[in-house]
Amino acid sequence: LPFSDRSADRREAAAAAARTLPPAAGRSRRKRVISTVQRQAANIRERRRMFSLNEAFDELRKKVPTFAYEKRLSRIETLRLAIVYISFMTELLEKN
Template identity: 45%
Template sequence: MVYGIDQLMPSPPTVVALGRDSLTGLPCEPINTIAPVNSVGHGKRKHDGSIQSELAGLTREERRRRRRATLKYRTAHATRERIRVEAFNVAFTELRKLLPTLPPDKKLSKIEILKLAICYIAYLNHVLEA
């Protein structure tokens, strides 16, 4: 589905507040305030000599594959992925709130949100140039 400028909004909006100043009211956290996820150490384990000797004969790729197969690594990776997906979904929700649609509560897919945002920006540019 492709949105045209005429389909987007039949009349110019009464208030257009897009820009850096319009983002100050959003409930966003700075990225560095997110709690860090415990990561797997990058050094060799010192508590068990047998693990060191086991890993000594492996290539770098095999050692990496074994390290990534551990429960601790998979759990940390899953946690990071959940945080990433949640932030991604929040960003789409915030973008969706800025876009006009009829009806206003219509459910849109992510690709529809992006296409509508592109058309809305083009429409706003058209209004500013006119």
């Protein structure tokens, strides 16, 4: 993700966390109403985030060696296989 997207995501996460904090003593808690426009914007951001994440996993799947007849690896399978592959390559480099 570009730097600006990551910082925007952090700001959104911080704002969401602040909204979930318990209210201060003596104050009534107001329920935040999210407008349709805000919800649509959040949905678009989430769609972009998921698209970017899926692209990254697809690229990682291309780099990790597997058998051609195997089904498409899940995300967790891809990560675990990448860990094993990186460890193997590191060991191979250290021996030579």
